[in-house]
Amino acid sequence: MNWTTLRQLVPHPGRSPDFAACLAAFPQLELARTTPQHPLYHAEGDVWTHTMMVVEALLAMPAYAQATRAQQEIVFLAALLHDVAKCSTTVIDPVTGAIGQPGHSRRGALDARIALWDAGVPFAAREAVCRLINVHQVPFFVLETSRRGVTPEFTVRELSWQVDIGLLAMLAEADIRGRICPDPQRVLDAIELFRELAREEGCYDRPRAFAGDHTRVKYFRGTEAHPDYPLFQEPGSQVIVMSGLPASGKNSWVEKHHPQLPVVSFDDARQALGLRHGKNDGQVGDYTQERARELLRKGLPFVWNATHLSTLMREKTLNLLYKYHAEVEIVYLEQTRKELLRRNGLRDTSLSNKKLQAMLWNWEIPLPQEAHRVRHIVA
Structure with missing residues (x-):
């Protein structure tokens, strides 16, 4: 497997994915066929079924057709690998039988990084994929301040320094459309509000602007400040x-x-x-x-x-x-x-x-x- 081969997996708009080739490129995905999911949130069944539905939902989105080829490559690979680590993070409650995959996003980013590194994927493209995988569920809950402990504005501003918000929203939407779950429209509405907030902050397609590097560092480390107003920098090493x-x-x-x-x-x-x-x-x-x-x-x-x-x-x-x-x-x-x-x-x-x-x-x-x-x- 190499970068040339992986790029050929990425369908052009209007074309169908070759899932057999995807499985051959990433053997770990074979385990997704037998990895169960919580039936309430994934009534479609196993992880591979969900993954295929997510990829197909992504390819059907107008935003995918409008994306550049480089963006299509990044978001397609992120969709294909977004749940790659569910096979290794699955836990089943011995009493209730409830299925969970805690930490699968972080572990999935690690799994993807190693696989794409070995395939010789260029650093910028590789890390764009891995960062999307790491935070792919955040848009579902970004407006729930009490759940995340920070304001939605903070989350959007921080994410904009990690990923392309437009691609993240596209991936999150495909993730919801590619499953059978209660009230998907509620989550789709949350994702759309996430998009609008990023546009209001001027960071939908670029990092949120800050008055300076010091202000940015202090802000993301929890100092109460506004990105547009510079903080005094005390002298140091x-x-x-x-x-x-x-x-x-x-x-x-x-x-x-x-x-x-x-x-x-x-x-x-x-x-x-x-x-x-x-x-x-x-x-x-x-x-x-x-x-x-x-x-x-x-x-x-x-x-x-x-x-x-x-x-x-x-x-x-x-x-x-x-x-x-x-x-x-x-x-x-x-x-x-x-x-x-x-x-x-x-x-x-x-x-x-x-x-x-x-x-x-x-x-x-x-x-x-x-x-x-x-x-x-x-x-």
Whole structure:
């Protein structure tokens, strides 16, 4: 499977999908044939039946016909893979028999990322697909403030920095039209209101504008502010936060582009403490954080060099940096699987290739709203 092959799966408007070819391209979807769903919300039956109905609903939408070819490729693959992880997240209540698939959107984004990465799908297209999968249900509930804990305006503004709102609404609508459930019109109305809110915010087809990067970062981290009015930025360190799988080239990039800057590194901490990879990570983390605090208190620029692979891992680092008013740039590096394993095999490291590949299940790419600037450098 490669990108050329995958693009050929995407039907032009008025053409029918080749579902047999889709199954051949993504073998994990075969499991969808025998994956049950809650009959109240999916009376059509198994996940594969639902997936085919969603794809057919998408292809019948005028918005799909009006989309660019690149947009059609993204939204089609997102529709095809939007429930790819239901097979691995299904839980059945032993008492009531109720079926649920908690976390299937996040896990589906991870599954899709790995499959599309191995297929050589270009980074921008791949991540557009994965981001849509990750949030594909949000438009159903975006107007329910009490359920999400934030205002609809906040949700729409944040989503606009992650995905194309128009494509997300298209996917969400297809998801509802491609199932048998009670009162689908109520959800379709909610999706239409979601579209209208995004248009009112000026972010239907672009990220919501902010008065500045600092205002954006503070707003998305919970500060009460309005996007159109700048917040005062207190002086602090300028910090480059590295992100990427082991052997993706982070050390080389830092040595080449910022050889003069101090570096905070878990690897350096392990070396200083005489510990192997995976041993006493808590002690390594404490050592690293204290080194960072020393530099932050002095307001000095530095590089924080670590994998920072998941959103949770990055959040721990970012919480500390923003506490000290740092200005942050995230630099994410990526290689192919083949190149990663080749490089890792040549390194003097206790991290085996098997352990490296296990880290893929925490592989979440930095999103634009996480820092003042986010750069993705892909080989």
